[in-house]
Amino acid sequence: MTEPAPQLVTHNGRTLAPAPSDSPLAITGMTVSYGEKPVLFSVDFVTPAGSMVAIVGPNGAGKSTLIKAALGIVPRVSGEVTAFGRPYIEVRHRIAYVPQRASVDWEFPATALDVVIMGLYREIGFLRFAGRRHRQKALECLERVGMASFAHRQIGQLSGGQQQRVFLARALAQDADLYIMDEPFAGVDAATERAIVSVLKDLNAQGRTVICVHHDLSTVRDYFDQVLLLNVRRIAAGPVATTFTAENLQATYGGRLAATQVEALASTVTPANAS
Amino acid sequence: MSSEFVQLSLVPMLIGTLASVTCALVGNFLVLRRQSLIGDAVAHVALPGIVGAFLVTGTLAASAMLIGAALAAIIAVLLIELIRKIGKVEPGAAMGVVFTTLFAAGVLLLERTDTSKVHLDVEHALYGNLESLIWLAGESWSSLADPAALAELPAQLPRLAIVLLVIAGFITIFWKELVISTFDAAFAESIGARPGLTSYALIVMVAVAAVAAFDAVGSIIVIAMFICPPAAARLMTDRMGPQMAWSVLFAVLSAVLGYVLAGYGPLWLGARSSVSAAGMIATVSGLILFSCCLFGPRRRGVKIAANQA
Numbered sequence: 043m044t045e046p047a048p049q050l051v052t053h054n055g056r057t058l059a060p061a062p063s064d065s066p067l068a069i070t071g072m073t074v075s076y077g078e079k080p081v082l083f084s085v086d087f088v089t090p091a092g093s094m095v096a097i098v099g100p101n102g103a104g105k106s107t108l109i110k111a112a113l114g115i116v117p118r119v120s121g122e123v124t125a126f127g128r129p130y131i132e133v134r135h136r137i138a139y140v141p142q143r144a145s146v147d148w149e150f151p152a153t154a155l156d157v158v159i160m161g162l163y164r165e166i167g168f169l170r171f172a173g174r175r176h177r178q179k180a181l182e183c184l185e186r187v188g189m190a191s192f193a194h195r196q197i198g199q200l201s202g203g204q205q206q207r208v209f210l211a212r213a214l215a216q217d218a219d220l221y222i223m224d225e226p227f228a229g230v231d232a233a234t235e236r237a238i239v240s241v242l243k244d245l246n247a248q249g250r251t252v253i254c255v256h257h258d259l260s261t262v263r264d265y266f267d268q269v270l271l272l273n274v275r276r277i278a279a280g281p282v283a284t285t286f287t288a289e290n291l292q293a294t295y296g297g298r299l300a301a302t303q304v305e306a307l308a309s310t311v312t313p314a315n316a317s
Numbered sequence: 318m319s320s321e322f323v324q325l326s327l328v329p330m331l332i333g334t335l336a337s338v339t340c341a342l343v344g345n346f347l348v349l350r351r352q353s354l355i356g357d358a359v360a361h362v363a364l365p366g367i368v369g370a371f372l373v374t375g376t377l378a379a380s381a382m383l384i385g386a387a388l389a390a391i392i393a394v395l396l397i398e399l400i401r402k403i404g405k406v407e408p409g410a411a412m413g414v415v416f417t418t419l420f421a422a423g424v425l426l427l428e429r430t431d432t433s434k435v436h437l438d439v440e441h442a443l444y445g446n447l448e449s450l451i452w453l454a455g456e457s458w459s460s461l462a463d464p465a466a467l468a469e470l471p472a473q474l475p476r477l478a479i480v481l482l483v484i485a486g487f488i489t490i491f492w493k494e495l496v497i498s499t500f501d502a503a504f505a506e507s508i509g510a511r512p513g514l515t516s517y518a519l520i521v522m523v524a525v526a527a528v529a530a531f532d533a534v535g536s537i538i539v540i541a542m543f544i545c546p547p548a549a550a551r552l553m554t555d556r557m558g559p560q561m562a563w564s565v566l567f568a569v570l571s572a573v574l575g576y577v578l579a580g581y582g583p584l585w586l587g588a589r590s591s592v593s594a595a596g597m598i599a600t601v602s603g604l605i606l607f608s609c610c611l612f613g614p615r616r617r618g619v620k621i622a623a624n625q626a
Contacts, residue, residue, distance in 0.1 A: 110503065113506070113507050114506065114507075115503050115506045131509070134507065134508065134509050137507070139503070139508075140504075141501060141503045141504055145501070146500060146501045147349075147351075147500070150499070150500045151551060151554065151555050151556050151557050151560050152496075152500065152555075152556065152557060153555070153556065156556065156557070157500070160493075160496075160497050160500070160501070160504070163493055163508050163510060164508060164509070166493065169490060171492070171493075196556075196615075212504075216508070
């Protein structure tokens with residue numbers, strides 16, 4: 043139960059900035075492997091409080107695994123994770139996790155409202171069932187993502203974008219301080235993407251921290267202010283303006299991203315995160 | 318007729334119904350988790366567990382049987398995980414190998430064991446003996462109020478009633494955990510709903526249901542009780558609570574209808590003897606599932622039409 047004192051963390055010869063004890067998610071020296079092959083190797087990442095972070099990297103870079111290992115969903119070989127300066131288990135009520143949409147079976151017999159009520163699990167409490175108050179709160183969360191009129195639709199009958207919004211509404215119901223989302227924009231329509239970005243920016247404006255695994259390099263500058271470039275190892279991390287550079291992208295993606303593409307991405311887009 | 322019914326049919330019918338409902342309740346979660354075969358696997362490994370418990374204790378006491386079968390189920394689940402990880406084979410293959418091997422071992426063990434003094438043999442283990450669970454003391458309906466007659470009830474009846482209560486209680490208490498971890502295990506883990514523990518507890522409940530139903534229907538037909546009513550119920554509704562209710566209704570319907578058809582159906586058709594009640598119960602539950610596939614309001618084709626409307 044000791045509060046980790048701010049100190050210089052030395053890892054693999056690198057000296058990191060002192061981890062602020064209130065960082066919503068601080069990962070130190072995290073290694074994860076499936077079988078004998080390491081998926082993540084000695085990754086350090088300290089999330090600045092109140093930031094909007096994109097985790098970017100090629101397929102198989104370990105982006106989803108980073109999140110899952112940090113949250114204890116997959117086991118770590120080594121590494122330390124703290125959330126808000128405490129072990130994750132003690133503060134899980136302050137964290138909302140949104141898995142990849144494709145990771146669940148949408149044929150499940152549940153309505154959109156049923157799924158959002160799952161986000162109230164801790165609030166409802168052991169041996170109790172959702173009451174009118176919980177249904178009302180879940181409905182408000184659906185309203186915030188523009189899905190209130192679909193509350194009683196079976197989830198399999200929703201489009202991909204609508205399903206993603208239901209997932210976001212479930213996270214909103216958790217009323218967390220840290221939102222961790224795995225590819226929230228994968229396979230969604232443009233209207234859904236705008237709706238999700240607007241909700242995430244609102245959350246961020248309220249001082250909450252948002253971390254997204256993100257695939258679309260062209261929107262990183264528009265949506266996020268911090269970026270973690272990942273390819274099994276941490277390639278670079280920091281403010282988008284200084285970190286999301288051609289050099290770093292080339293190092294992250296290697297030959298998989300044409301040099302011209304990298305140049306275009308890193309130079310043409312103007313930093314738009316001042317708003 | 319009426320007194321004969323109480324003596325010969327009432328209790329087997331009740332036992333069949335309780336077994337069917339018990340299995341259907343846990344079966345809902347198995348079907349939604351795409352783990353229907355786990356029910357089959359657990360029902361099969363119950364046999365070596367029961368024979369093992371008999372070898373150790375020398376009796377067929379219910380508690381020993383339940384503990385033996387639950388242990389066997391846990392061992393089987395661990396073995397399946399082990400083979401899946403070390404052998405790098407798909408879960409279905411690991412499951413198939415483990416449960417057939419353990420079941421075969423159970424059959425061999427049973428053959429080599431002197432069970433002549435107790436009611437345990439291979440045929441019984443496979444198909445059950447629902448018809449033999451008669452209530453000789455139940456001479457008429459008034460026997461239901463006679464403590465002396467009630468004491469003569471086959472032990473399977475109160476045993477199944479208790480198991481049904483335990484399983485219904487388990488599902489009620491851990492409803493949120495079961496539903497959330499069935500739908501989205503990663504999310505369940507992140508909020509502390511313990512999906513790993515929940516699925517082990519579910520498997521133990523499946524084992525308990527399988528053992529309790531074992532006497533009534535044997536280890537082959539119990540799989541129909543786990544899968545058919547829930548699978549049919551899914552085609553009737555799009556919500557979890559109503560699905561549970563439909564599955565219970567279908568379980569009762571297949572048990573009662575199956576028993577009546579097996580006992581009296583062949584006579585109506587002019588045949589001289591009745592057919593296996595357990596077999597008929599499974600057949601009826603299969604027919605219910607088939608009808609729901611054709612006419613259920615929530616089957617796939619209907620869903621697409623509703624979407625376009």
